[in-house]
Amino acid sequence: MAAFKTRDAEPLVSLVGAGVYRNGRWLVRGVDFSVRPGEIVTLIGPNGSGKSTSAKLATGILRADEGHVTRRPGLRVGYVPQRLAVDWTMPLTVRRLMTLTAPLASDEIDQALDAVGIRHLAGAEVQHLSGGEFQRALLARAMARKPDILVLDEPVQGVDFSGEIALYDLITSIRNATGCGILLISHDLHIVMAETDTVICLNGHVCCRGTPAAVSSSPEYMRLFGDKASRTLAVYSHDHDHTHLPDGRVLHGDGSITDHCHPDDGHHHGHSASDHHRHSHDHHGHHDHDHSHDQDHDPGHARGNVADNTKEHGHAG
Ligand SMILES: Nc1ncnc2c1ncn2[C@@H]1O[C@H](COP(=O)(O)OP(=O)(O)OP(=O)(O)O)[C@@H](O)[C@H]1O
Known part of the structure; x- marks a missing residue:
């Protein structure tokens, strides 16, 4: 995995005391965070806590009514929105989706879909498309413009658990291969991808921040999510050096893609094409919250690698 000196780099985007005021109320206020090249920042918080609003401030879709948002001059932003305003009754191919908002050369489309x-x-x-394939198509669309920062609003929605891991792996590989900064909105209050450098926990303002471990033990996080829910913030932590792509090819940790695994890849046992290898999931403690999501998660998804940590999810189909 490439090493990133994110701390020393100039931020790609910075929010300082940023707030958005609409219809007589502050949607968010006093939001501070920055994203540097190669850094993965994850926004978590309850529904309506201002995650999307903060992400839109970062991308420039929304302007701050107070505070400041600065973006590096010429910053290219790749944005994968939570929802896409598409007329689903009209036929639309993946290739066409790639060029809906801006033109792309045919080979650029192929490259992005390949990646x-x-x-x-x-x-x-x-x-x-399946949920995971659709999210990949949106990711390809955002990546095709070679962004300096990728903003992903709930990228694993509609994706089952193994698909979530595959997508997080893909996002990490993209970061490793391109060095772009990543601002991720997590669909789940209590699980963030392990590669996250900084978690920002929002509740109309920044409730707490830090590494996943620091946030999970902060009193603010516990106060916000209550005793039962807040025993700890689980982390997707898996050590592996390659991922099997949906078309059967293999994406390696350095971003390269081959038709087959390398002999010295991190597994030497039989596996199906959707396996992800050498995952030593390291979810800390219990994760027995009972909040509901409107994502279509496979209720059985917690079995296996992270069984203890994701049980009792109240996913509302
Ligand atoms: N354009 C707008 N005008 C008025 N209110 C808005 C607007 N956009 C969002 N809101 C409100 O601002 C609050 C924050 O919304 P936001 O979408 O940022 O939350 P979120 O944390 O991303 O929520 P979710 O997890 O449900 O996606 C919500 O109460 C929402 O109803």
Whole structure:
């Protein structure tokens, strides 16, 4: 994995005391954070706590009514929104989706789809994609513009658990290969990807911040989410050096893609094409909160690697 000296780098984007005021109320206020090249910053917080609003401040979609937002001059932003305003009754191929908002050369489209492992789906109808394939298509669309910062609003929505891991792996590989900064909105209050450098916990303001470990033990986090829910912030932590893409090829930790695993890859046992190897999931403590999500998670997804940490989720199908 590439090493990133994110701390010394100039921020790509910084929010300082930023607030958004609409219809007589502050949607968020006093939001401070920055994202540096190669840094992964994850926003968590309850529904309506201002995660999307803060991300939109960072991208410039929304302007701050107080405070400041600074972006590096010429900053290229890749944004994967939570929702896409698409007329789903109209046929739309993946290739066409890639050029909906801006033109792209055919080889740029192919390259981007290749990088996320869905080149074979270029001619497929978007409506027919699985949740994970759709998120990959959106990721490809954002990456095709070679952004300095990638802003992902709930990138694992509609994706089952193994798909979540695969997507987080892909996001990490993109960061490793390109060195771009990543601002991620987590769909889950209590699980963040292990590679996260900084967690920002929002509740209309910044409730607490720090490494995943620091946030999970902060009194503010516990106060916000209550005793039961806040025993700890679980972390997707898995040590592996390659991921199997949906089309069967293998994405390596250095960003390269091959048709097969390398002989010295981190596994030497039989596996299905969707396996992810040498994952030593390291979810700390219990994770028995009972909040509901509106994502379509597989209720059985917690079995296996992280069984103890994701049980009792109240995913509302
Ligand atoms: N354009 C707008 N005008 C008025 N209110 C808005 C606007 N956009 C968002 N809000 C409100 O601001 C608050 C924060 O919304 P935001 O989408 O940022 O929250 P979130 O943390 O991303 O929520 P979720 O987890 O549900 O996606 C919510 O109460 C929402 O209803």
